Amino acid sequence: MSNLLIKNGRVVDPSQQMDDTLDVLILDGKVSAIQSGIDASPGVRVVDAAGCIVTPGWVDMHTHLRDPGFSHKETIASGALAAAAGGFTSIACMANTKPVNDNPFVTSYIYQKASSCDVNVYAIGAITKGLEGKQLAEIGSMFEAGIVGISDDGATVQDSYIMRKALDYSRKFDLVVISHAECTCLKGLGVMNEGVNSTRFGLRGNPKAAEEVIVARDILLAELTGARLHIAHVSTAGSVRLLREAKAKGIKVTGEATPHHLILTDDAVGNYDTNTKVAPPLREQVDVDALIEGVKDGTIDALATDHAPHSVTEKEVEYDLAAFGMVGLEIALPFYYRLHLEKGVPLSRIVEAMTTAPAKILGIPKGSLKPGADGDVSIFDPKSEYRIDKTTFKSKSRNTPFDGYKVQGKVRFTVTGGKVIYSASEETR
Incomplete structure (x- = not known):
C-alpha cells in the first residue's frame, strides 16, 4: 500500500455527484480525503494533475x-x-x-x-x-x-x-x-x-x-x-x-x-x-x-x-x-x-x-473515491492529441483497425491502492 496526494485535478466521481477541482489524498491504500488545498506530508508522493481529469x-x-x-x-x-x-x-x-x-x-x-x-x-x-x-x-x-x-x-x-x-x-x-x-x-x-x-x-x-x-x-x-x-x-x-x-x-x-x-x-x-x-x-x-x-x-x-x-x-x-x-x-x-x-x-x-x-x-467494491474506498484512480489529459501506435502496446497482440487514428484524450497516470502503476511521462523518457 502507498500514500499519494493528487493535486489540482478536475475530480469527476458520479458515485458522489462530484465534479470540481479538488485534491485527493490516499493513505495506506485508501482514499482519506477529497477537498481543496490539501498540503503534502512527509512520506506522501505528490502527483500534479493540473489540466487533467481525475476519476475513480x-x-x-x-x-x-x-x-x-x-x-x-x-x-x-x-x-x-x-x-x-x-x-x-x-x-x-x-x-x-x-x-x-x-x-x-x-x-x-x-x-x-x-x-x-x-x-x-x-x-x-x-x-x-x-x-x-x-x-x-x-x-x-x-x-x-x-x-x-x-x-x-x-x-x-x-x-x-x-x-x-x-x-x-x-x-x-x-x-x-x-x-x-x-x-x-x-x-x-x-x-x-x-x-x-x-x-x-x-x-x-x-x-x-x-x-x-x-x-x-x-x-x-x-x-x-x-x-x-x-x-x-x-x-x-x-x-x-x-x-x-x-x-x-x-x-x-x-x-x-x-x-x-x-x-x-x-x-x-x-x-x-x-x-x-x-x-x-x-x-x-x-x-x-x-x-x-x-x-x-x-x-x-x-x-x-x-x-x-x-x-x-x-x-x-x-x-x-x-x-x-x-x-x-x-x-x-x-x-x-x-x-x-x-x-x-x-x-x-x-x-x-x-x-x-x-x-x-x-458486485465488486470499486468505482468510487468516497473516503474509505480503495485508492484506485485513473487520470487523463482531455486535451492531449496523438496518433495510436500499435507498436507501443503492452499487450502481446496488435490486432486493431485503429492503428494510426488521430485521437484526443490520453492516460497520464493509473493508480491502484495508492501506488502509481503507470505514468505516461515515465513511458516517454
Whole structure:
C-alpha cells in the first residue's frame, strides 16, 4: 500500500455527484480525503494533475486474457500491463481459456497468476462445462473460489432450458449472468453484418436478428427467474430497444457497449482488414446512433472493451478464416471520450459507465473515491492529441483497425491502492 496526494485535478466521481477541482489524498491504500488545498506530508508522493481529469479507477468488465492455454496471444501479466497503460485499475476476464474456467481449479489458477499483478483481476466463470452449452459448470465451487459472474462468452447458450437453469442457480449467489447473444442458427457462417455491404463485399452476412432473438429470449428468462442478466457487447438498435423496454418493466437486465461498436460501422470491412472482424459484427450507422443514445440515457449501463487479443497468424489470413476480435484495453479511453466531445454524452455518464456501473454489475467494491474506498484512480489529459501506435502496446497482440487514428484524450497516470502503476511521462523518457 502507498500514500499519494493528487493535486489540482478536475475530480469527476458520479458515485458522489462530484465534479470540481479538488485534491485527493490516499493513505495506506485508501482514499482519506477529497477537498481543496490539501498540503503534502512527509512520506506522501505528490502527483500534479493540473489540466487533467481525475476519476475513480476504471473497471473493464469484459476482457479476454487468454491464460491458461493461449499465452502466445496474451497472458494475465501482459493483459494487466495493457490495462494499466489504458487507465484501467480493475478488469474481469472471460472463461474461454484452455482449459475453460468451468471449475474452481482454473479459477484459483487465474487468481494465483493475478496476485503478482498491479491491476485488480477478477475471474468470470463459465455457464456450462467446456462452453458446450449442455451441462452447467461448477458454479457454486467457482463462486467460492472468487468468480464475479458467469458467461459462455465467445459462445452462446443455445439451449433455453440450460439458460433458464443458469439464471435460476445464479440467484443463490447473486451472480450476474452475462449473455453473448448470437443465435447460431441465424448467424450461420456469417462474418460481417448482413445487409447492403455484405452483398457489396461478397462476404456472408450475420443478421441483426441473430442477436436480438437471444436478447429477447434471455430478457424473458430473466423476468421468469428474477435473476440478474447482463447483455455483452450490444450491437444493434433492436437490442437497445429491447433493453430499454425491459428496464421499464423492472426486469433486472443491464447492457454494455464496446468502443468499436460505438465508433465503426460495417463500412470499415470494405478494405478486408481482418481486424474489423468481430463478434457480434460491426453494424450500420443507425445502430451506432442507437448505441450512443443508449449510453447517453443509461439504457447501456457500462462501457467494456471486449479486449480480444489474437496472433498475427490468426489474423493475416482470408477474412472468412480469420479469428473474431480486436484488442481494446490500451486505446479505449479516447473513443469513449469522443462520445463526450462529438456526441454530447455527459462526461459524468461516461465516467459512470467506466466505473460505478460495471463495479455494481459485478458486485465488486470499486468505482468510487468516497473516503474509505480503495485508492484506485485513473487520470487523463482531455486535451492531449496523438496518433495510436500499435507498436507501443503492452499487450502481446496488435490486432486493431485503429492503428494510426488521430485521437484526443490520453492516460497520464493509473493508480491502484495508492501506488502509481503507470505514468505516461515515465513511458516517454
